[in-house]
Amino acid sequence: MATQHSRSAARLMMAPAVILLLGWMLVPLTMTLWFSFRRYLPLRGGDQGWVGFDNYVRFVSSSSFWPAVQTTLIIVGGVLVITVVFGILLALLLDQPMWGQGVVRILVIAPFFVMPTVSALVWKNIFMDPVNGLFAHLWKFFGATPVEWLSQASVQSIIMIVSWQWLPFATLILLTAVQSLDGEQLEASEMDGAKPLQRFGYIILPHLARAITIVVLIQTIFLLSIFAEIFVTTGGAFGTKTLSYLIFQRVLESQNIGLGSAGGIYAVILANIVAIFLMRIVGKNLDA
Amino acid sequence: MGQITLEKVSKTFGDVEVIPPLDLTIEDGEFAVFVGPSGCGKSTLLRLIAGLEDVTSGKMIIDGSEATTVPPAKRGLAMVFQSYALYPHMSVRKNIAFPMKMAGIDPAEQETRIEQAAAALNLTDYLDRKPGQLSGGQRQRVAIGRAIVREPAAFLFDEPLSNLDAALRVGMRMEIGELHKKLATTMIYVTHDQVEAMTMADKIVVLRAGVIEQVGSPLELYRTPRNVFVAGFIGSPTMNLIEGPEAAKHGAHTIGVRPEHIDVTEGEGTWSGVVGVAEHLGSDTFFHIHQTGLAETITVRAPGEVSFKHGDTIHMTPRPDLIHKFDAKGLRIE
Numbered sequence: 001m002a003t004q005h006s007r008s009a010a011r012l013m014m015a016p017a018v019i020l021l022l023g024w025m026l027v028p029l030t031m032t033l034w035f036s037f038r039r040y041l042p043l044r045g046g047d048q049g050w051v052g053f054d055n056y057v058r059f060v061s062s063s064s065f066w067p068a069v070q071t072t073l074i075i076v077g078g079v080l081v082i083t084v085v086f087g088i089l090l091a092l093l094l095d096q097p098m099w100g101q102g103v104v105r106i107l108v109i110a111p112f113f114v115m116p117t118v119s120a121l122v123w124k125n126i127f128m129d130p131v132n133g134l135f136a137h138l139w140k141f142f143g144a145t146p147v148e149w150l151s152q153a154s155v156q157s158i159i160m161i162v163s164w165q166w167l168p169f170a171t172l173i174l175l176t177a178v179q180s181l182d183g184e185q186l187e188a189s190e191m192d193g194a195k196p197l198q199r200f201g202y203i204i205l206p207h208l209a210r211a212i213t214i215v216v217l218i219q220t221i222f223l224l225s226i227f228a229e230i231f232v233t234t235g236g237a238f239g240t241k242t243l244s245y246l247i248f249q250r251v252l253e254s255q256n257i258g259l260g261s262a263g264g265i266y267a268v269i270l271a272n273i274v275a276i277f278l279m280r281i282v283g284k285n286l287d288a
Numbered sequence: 289m290g291q292i293t294l295e296k297v298s299k300t301f302g303d304v305e306v307i308p309p310l311d312l313t314i315e316d317g318e319f320a321v322f323v324g325p326s327g328c329g330k331s332t333l334l335r336l337i338a339g340l341e342d343v344t345s346g347k348m349i350i351d352g353s354e355a356t357t358v359p360p361a362k363r364g365l366a367m368v369f370q371s372y373a374l375y376p377h378m379s380v381r382k383n384i385a386f387p388m389k390m391a392g393i394d395p396a397e398q399e400t401r402i403e404q405a406a407a408a409l410n411l412t413d414y415l416d417r418k419p420g421q422l423s424g425g426q427r428q429r430v431a432i433g434r435a436i437v438r439e440p441a442a443f444l445f446d447e448p449l450s451n452l453d454a455a456l457r458v459g460m461r462m463e464i465g466e467l468h469k470k471l472a473t474t475m476i477y478v479t480h481d482q483v484e485a486m487t488m489a490d491k492i493v494v495l496r497a498g499v500i501e502q503v504g505s506p507l508e509l510y511r512t513p514r515n516v517f518v519a520g521f522i523g524s525p526t527m528n529l530i531e532g533p534e535a536a537k538h539g540a541h542t543i544g545v546r547p548e549h550i551d552v553t554e555g556e557g558t559w560s561g562v563v564g565v566a567e568h569l570g571s572d573t574f575f576h577i578h579q580t581g582l583a584e585t586i587t588v589r590a591p592g593e594v595s596f597k598h599g600d601t602i603h604m605t606p607r608p609d610l611i612h613k614f615d616a617k618g619l620r621i622e
Contacts, residue, residue, distance in 0.1 A: 193361035
């Protein structure tokens with residue numbers, strides 16, 4: 001009785017939050033869906049009625065669609081590989097007892113607190129500037145011609161910037177996983193004759209599998225929508241136009257809300273495909 | 289084969305000397321138990337032998353050759369940890385195979401040894417399960433299986449039964465004992481439970497603060513404890529230790545009488561007191577007796593049918609030839 005009663009009371013009390021969250025999600029999604037089927041050019045005649053799947057066909061048949069998908073996947077994949085690999089190495093390093101461990105750990109986390117716009121600008125102007133950047137000076141010091149990072153190696157530069165931002169996140173999660181490894185397991189494997197690399201491969205890495213999947217999953221969700229880093233560095237030029245950047249251009253630069261909304265729906269579908277794919281891997285890893 | 293000798297081995301962590309220089313020999317095929325209260329350095333001693341800790345000074349000889357600086361894997365020892373330390377992502381089969389895989393043993397040979405170990409430990413049906421799907425006792429057996437297949441010179445056990453429930457502990461105690469008889473390999477077993485030490489050991493090493501208090505067979509320790517510490521540690525319920533005038537009568541600083549060496553009567557006796565708690569175990573009854581003028585409590589072990597109640601006056605007579613005498617330093621007087 002009491003439980004039944006409190007359960008319905010709980011439902012009642014949760015209702016405002018649930019309704020708010022549902023509205024938060026459903027209203028923009030429905031509006032995007034609505035606009036994606038309309039010809040809507042704010043500066044060239046406004047809402048001009050239904051066009052069916054016209055926007056969808058135009059978005060996909062545009063010459064910049066497939067390159068944008070490709071760029072998105074390259075950036076996401078590149079950042080994931082770099083953050084996971086270096087995240088594991090850093091986590092193992094930070095797990096070693098050393099002087100000033102607390103301070104070092106905070107320093108490692110620091111990049112995560114810097115806003116994407118700010119960090120991209122810092123990289124662009126202080127490190128990658130071909131005339132006054134630190135890299136340019138370094139190159140000149142060794143007598144080499146400075147690299148024009150953002151035009152000659154634009155995608156790589158963006159991967160570097162975004163990796164720098166997300167490495168702390170990966171390191172932090174992997175560090176907690178490394179710390180949760182039972183020391184006796186490592187000692188047992190040592191007595192069983194496993195050498196350091198074998199201990200890493202057979203004991204530490206399998207133990208980290210779960211944390212790695214979580215890092216990959218969470219980062220993918222956020223990396224699919226990176227925008228500020230591209231906007232303030234290349235502005236979508238030199239092959240750095242991702243799907244989200246393409247949508248931005250369609251809506252704001254071409255002033256075509258219908259076309260941009262159709263792109264948004266494609267992005268939702270792409271994100272879901274990736275999510276389902278990842279959930280299956282995660283599900284398999286979390287079962288163990 | 290598996291003789292282990294420690295010569296002047298010591299261990300310090302920073303400024304703290306955990307184990308002062310110590311000599312000890314464990315003979316081939318012997319079942320040696322290190323026993324002592326928490327923090328007495330028994331686990332550290334085991335880890336020194338395993339090679340998981342480096343000795344600060346002294347020499348260690350395993351199997352006739354110097355092993356002081358030999359890495360753990362090369363010492364030919366297998367260890368069973370308190371937490372079992374099974375690899376959770378590997379099946380039982382892979383767990384047992386792991387040390388052989390690391391040693392590069394031929395797969396067919398690996399399979400034979402796994403089958404043998406599984407049969408010996410009743411694990412055949414569980415070989416393809418993960419450790420998470422096993423009970424505590426089964427995990428314990430997997431850990432032992434992983435040790436057996438290496439065919440080590442000696443087995444090291446670090447409080448292996450402390451995570452099991454009481455009934456299972458008695459069962460596993462027997463199994464480990466039988467395993468020792470069957471394999472006839474040296475075993476070193478660390479525990480804080482003197483019952484485990486008494487029931488399993490060929491040789492008990494009693495440790496206190498890193499110092500060996502006494503080494504001997506279970507009955508030697510029971511019959512002739514070298515000092516008050518060993519007297520109080522070995523035997524259950526613990527020995528009654530009496531100081532003061534009663535001890536002086538026997539020409540000692542302290543006398544010790546085991547609860548089972550005191551006869552109780554309703555009438556005349558050497559000592560008398562009032563029954564506090566009576567613990568009826570069926571076969572035996574333990575009386576905790578107060579107001580004796582000897583010590584806070586005197587514990588007496590009587591046959592099960594003797595029945596005194598709380599508050600009854602009781603008379604006790606110690607068996608004179610079984611009184612242990614100790615001097616002011618706590619050492620035994622013969």
